[in-house]
Amino acid sequence: MADSQNRTGSDELIFFVNGRKIVEKNPDPETTLLMYLRRKLGLTGTKLGCAEGGCGACTVMLSRYQAEPQHYAVNACLAPLCSLHLVAVTTVEGIGSVARKLHPVQERIARSHGSQCGFCTPGIVMSMYALLRNNPTPNMADVEEAFQGNLCRCTGYRPILEGYKTFTVVRTDGFVFLVSVTLTCLYQRRDHKLSP
Ligand code: FES
Numbered sequence: 001m002a003d004s005q006n007r008t009g010s011d012e013l014i015f016f017v018n019g020r021k022i023v024e025k026n027p028d029p030e031t032t033l034l035m036y037l038r039r040k041l042g043l044t045g046t047k048l049g050c051a052e053g054g055c056g057a058c059t060v061m062l063s064r065y066q067a068e069p070q071h072y073a074v075n076a077c078l079a080p081l082c083s084l085h086l087v088a089v090t091t092v093e094g095i096g097s098v099a100r101k102l103h104p105v106q107e108r109i110a111r112s113h114g115s116q117c118g119f120c121t122p123g124i125v126m127s128m129y130a131l132l133r134n135n136p137t138p139n140m141a142d143v144e145e146a147f148q149g150n151l152c153r154c155t156g157y158r159p160i161l162e163g164y165k166t167f168t169v170v171r172t173d174g175f176v177f178l179v180s181v182t183l184t185c186l187y188q189r190r191d192h193k194l195s196p
């Protein structure tokens with residue numbers, strides 16, 4: 001009896017998507033996280049581009065909670081569902097939306113015109129979100145490195161980097177200036193002017 005209980009337990013995959021607990025009995029070993037998110041959960045914000053780890057459109061954040069929480073930006077098209085036991089998955093729907101409230105990572109890429117056709121945007125947003133979860137005060141080199149796996153055919157990257165520069169710190173003469181403070185103030189002044 002104890003043996004059969006163990007066998008039953010080992011066939012269960014338990015993981016979390018945007019805070020929701022999911023239990024899958026006998027999951028298909030060939031199913032990727034991307035297919036599961038899009039087809040089973042209807043979370044189509046995570047895009048299917050190349051399906052081979054080259055474009056970053058499918059980027060999500062995986063978190064493991066051991067002694068310290070660890071966060072990783074990963075390509076969902078390459079992640080087997082069966083590798084996610086006790087892992088927390090965060091998709092672009094999980095961090096904010098127009099209907100609820102945009103996360104600053106979503107808002108700043110929109111305001112800087114860093115999203116044109118928008119196909120790459122969820123992946124870029126999730127790469128930046130994962131970077132900030134691990135390092136709340138990145139420098140520009142950290143930001144550029146975080147996007148190494150994300151391709152954008154429309155923007156030429158400049159507006160994306162301009163938008164996300166607002167999260168970075170620059171160091172001059174021993175002082176640390178949070179660039180975002182300046183740019184956030186500028187955004188707020190513009191918002192103020194735009195409000196009726
Ligand atoms: S769909 Fe292109 S990296 Fe996953």
Ligand code: FES
Pocket residue numbers: 114115116117118119120121151152153154155
């Ligand atoms: S906005 Fe079109 S691919 Fe990036």
